[in-house]
Amino acid sequence: MDFPIYHLDLMGNRLLVAVIAILHVLINHGLAVGLIPLVAAMEWYGARKGDPRWDRLARRILFFAFLITTTVGALTGVGIWLSTSLVNPASIGSLIRVFFWGWFIEWLVFITEVVLILWYHLTWESWQGARKAAHIRLGFALAVFSWVTMAIIVSILGFMMDPGNWLTDHSLWSGFTNPIYLPQLAFRTALALCFAAMVALMLILFFTRRDDPFRYQAVRAVSVFALATGPFVVLAGWWYASVVPETMLANLATGLATMQFEEWQDRLFLGMIGAAALVMGVAQLGVWRPHWVPRLGLLVPLVAVMWLTGHFERVREFIRKPYVIGQYMYANGLRVEDYPLYQSKGLLPYATWTYPLSQAETAAIPAGASVTDVQAGKDVFMIACTRCHTANGVNAVRGHFQRMLGDDPWTPDKTMDTLAYMHEARPFMPPFPGSPAELAQVALYIQTLQSVTEPLAGAQSAGVKLREEAR
Amino acid sequence: MTPVPHDLPLGLPAPVGVLTAVLVGFFLMHILFVTMMVGGMMMVLVAQIRGLKDKAWDHIAHDLAATITVNKSIAVVLGVGPLLAINTLYTVYFYTANALTGSFWILIVPLVAGAFLLTYAHKYLWGRLPVWLHLGLILVVMAIFAFVPLIFLVNVTLMLTPDRWGEVQGFWDAAMLPNVWTRYAHFMLSCPAMAGLMVVWLYRRKADQDRAQVIRMGYRWLLGPTLAQFVVGPLALITLPPTPGSQGLAVAIFLGSILVAAFLCLVAWGELKRPDALIGQGFPLVAGAMVVILVLMGGARHLYREAALSDHRAAVAAKTEAFRAESEAARTNP
Missing domain, CATH: 1.20.1630.10 (Formate dehydrogenase/DMSO reductase domain)
Incomplete structure (x- = not known):
């Protein structure tokens, strides 16, 4: 990771x-x-x-x-x-x-x-x-x-x-x-x-x-x-x-x-x-x-x-x-035996890199949401989801939520349970690896994604930044 | 601020010395065949163009083209071992550089596969294609062969500079790191030189009527670029980024290799002055000097790599160990 x-x-x-x-x-x-x-x-x-x-x-x-x-x-x-x-x-x-x-x-x-x-x-x-x-x-x-x-x-x-x-x-x-x-x-x-x-x-x-x-x-x-x-x-x-x-x-x-x-x-x-x-x-x-x-x-x-x-x-x-x-x-590249640590203390304390929000993502942040939380949500999304999913392409997260929730706002109260228990309904999915706080943050980022149609950039084009906590 | 990621929490499968020997030893063999392949292609192009007016050169070009496909097969397989070793020894560094330049890193596969197919087309369709198309094939191959080393060089330069990982945005940005272009020039000059040496080796025992002419050409291809290396080599040396560890021994070895290169040039010059019947007799001395230069370069590069990363690797190892212990504690005391 x-x-x-x-x-x-x-x-x-x-x-x-x-x-x-x-x-x-x-x-x-x-x-x-x-x-x-x-x-x-x-x-x-x-x-x-x-x-x-x-x-x-x-x-x-x-x-x-x-x-x-x-x-x-x-x-x-x-x-x-x-x-x-x-x-x-x-x-x-x-x-x-x-x-x-x-x-x-x-x-x-x-x-x-x-x-x-x-x-x-x-x-x-x-x-x-x-x-x-x-x-x-x-x-x-x-x-x-x-x-x-x-x-x-x-x-x-x-x-x-x-x-x-x-x-x-x-x-x-x-x-x-x-x-x-x-x-x-x-x-x-x-x-x-x-x-x-x-x-x-x-x-x-x-x-x-x-x-x-x-x-x-x-x-x-x-x-x-x-x-x-x-x-x-x-x-x-x-x-x-x-x-x-x-x-x-x-x-x-x-x-x-x-x-x-x-x-x-x-x-x-x-x-x-x-x-x-x-x-x-x-x-x-x-x-x-x-x-x-x-x-x-x-x-x-x-x-x-x-x-x-x-x-x-x-x-x-x-x-x-x-x-x-x-x-x-x-499949997300995280070891099974490290899950207890990640689920108790979170993924991000052990992550070196952050993936800054793009202009479109920043503009789509829901009213009242904190930029810091959405940024954390994006970083968790990059680590936990992107090895198998895209935002807007093949096997897109936006596509899955669109089918589930349609055009209603994808607020965290509607998506968090799906994220938390998806591995039980779909045995081919790994359990969510992060802490409860990170679950809420990634749900907030997914709400942001609802109106972002641009491709999610990887490190090969957008680069990466050192996380504040890793400094 | 330099990032310190944690490594995979699995031990190395072999002692560091063994992995280093695999990396450096087999990389030198790999690069020998790569330079002969790239330089050989340059030589075929030149000989083929001269062959438009003089059939003897077309014959030589055809002979040389046969070496390219053999060299490329050996170059590819010999590259796998060093790739395995660098993946193991420098996991964090290599994979980070790969990801940050990923769009171009993955292009290596279609570019090289395409170039190899075109190389076969160029070889097996000799005399059966219009001249412009036949030359066009080799120009495309040459362009690919000239670009792919840049992708590798950007990667191996970026992996040595963890302090820049959080700054670069894509391949071309990483290509602007200090030392990339001087080192690229250094590599590209080594290709015709090595191809020149290969040609001398191939023709020195041939009873061909063009023997002396081709051997002279080989020595000229060796000598010209090697003389240019006396400018480019020191430039590559002085543009090396500063390192946390001492570079003293690495620099001393690089300087030592300049002396051996001077000796090589003198012997090669002497060879050029020999009469036709005797030319080629000094080949073992020239080839020996080239082998010494290769070994010195490979050794010095490794010492520089260690000077650049040894402190950082210690920090990564400490962070990995702390992570491993924390993970174990979370497992046993949830």
Whole structure:
């Protein structure tokens, strides 16, 4: 809480992390973890059969994967750190302290992975004949290293959902072997292979000619691969769902869509099943009648599997709420164990920064209200609310109160109870962290917000000031 | 009044010395590849323009372009370790600087990813694009490569000045902090110098007919900017903000690096005077001097960082401990 607060009021902070992280996961699963073993297998198969067409196809697919993974893939990986350090520095800072050595080892594996993909790509033409076997081994080694990087990171993702024994012994090993780790790793491994098969099918249709019989041979082989992964996706998905803590499953309805779309849950489930069935159906068609698989038609199952993967990430992010690190840190970046202190003495005595009221906010201060109280209310709002909410953008506080109270004045007597007990009605919300006086102050600031339509500025544009009490 | 925020109440995962070694050691490796990448791009641009009239230069530009994509891949991965270490060692300082310059900090991701994609387009579409478009690609990449280091420099400068955190308003305001632009100039000059050295290394054992010509070019790229550093380097040194702790050792090391740089220039000058058949033989000496300079710079920067922050870090640690104790008391005696 003691970092200057970066805030995006229109798109919301969570969306920034989500866009970067989901893009990274799509590239990592679809083009690295899943695709590299497929490429290496194609190269091996081509060498075994003495058929250079497999070799050419594998090389072209690798080139595509190489271009994307070493540019957008690598940068979005770093971007997850950069964006989370802005949006929730307390959370990423804590994770780094717990998992430093895990991340360090992952980094060494990542260096190896990059060296291997450069080596694999750049030696494709020169390592022919007697050296082909070594080149194929290089491909499989790259596949293993790609998987290991994911295997390490998945432990951190599992930890964020359920830290397990780490909560009592604070050891890296306890954090690493959290209860969700292996099921999630199994699910992601199977999903990555299935996803990659869809990517490969699409690429085959771009990299081969319609009148080339090899196209259909390749489509059939990759479709068999996709079909083989399907049962594992289902089994590992079931295993994963079975270890998600009960309290998280209670959030699932809202996790699958936003609150106002809760009633769409059944339809959404059907959509997910439909998407999965579509993927399997196209794979089955690829085995049965490969020449019937249309190039553009393949976009549909590819988009479906991307949607499934992205949505899975979104649900994972949401159902761990109200925590960002299960039972250790709330989504607002405040530690659970510090709540007794904050709720008795207040948040602001322990805050270094203040976020001066803008001209519009000052002009909107209700008659009779003290500027000092509204200012304190804004500071509490920045700390307690803005990690998930905006004032006027996505998931806006103004929008929520407008729906609840309409155009009546949002006076504190109407909003304080909502703020004080919202976590009971909505289990994905953290309890209000501050003192009773701060609850009244934040309610006063929300009343001020009723007529302020301008975006709420973050530290990146308005700067911060040192609180008087912190001087 | 200097703000003293409290840190995360979790211990460091490794001894400070280990984290410092990871930070400084791997950062030097990272910056080596970054400078070769940025400088290499400058060199490709120049060679490509000369290649419009002389095909031999176009051939050299094409050869050099192949190094950019390899250097960029290695530069990115080598940057992750130091980022991990700085996140851990300087959590309060680094995250505060990130937040205060956040709009530009996050731009690093799309800018660099876009530049890398364009770099591949430039390399793999060689000879298949109209000249203006091919040159346009490299100019855009060059502009991005020139801007991104400024974002990093603003951050690492701002993190060392807690007394300014309550004053800056956005990235450009922070960019006006003392030392940012002199240090930026210092960095940008190091890029062509390092690329020059890389080219000498690449060509010194080649049987290419252009070997001597390219090695001379490399040495000229090394020598010119390094001579300019004799002006820019001391400017970067004297614009360093004053620190609560002593800067004596850091400044002594910086001055020491000037002597090594003078030696490097002398050897490089001697290399330029050699006949074609012998040019390149002095490379190990020049490269060794450059490594020494890099290590001295990295060490001195760390000493300066400690001089700037050690007192403040002690205050932050004391405040964090007081907070932790108060929180525990509130938990046990509600």
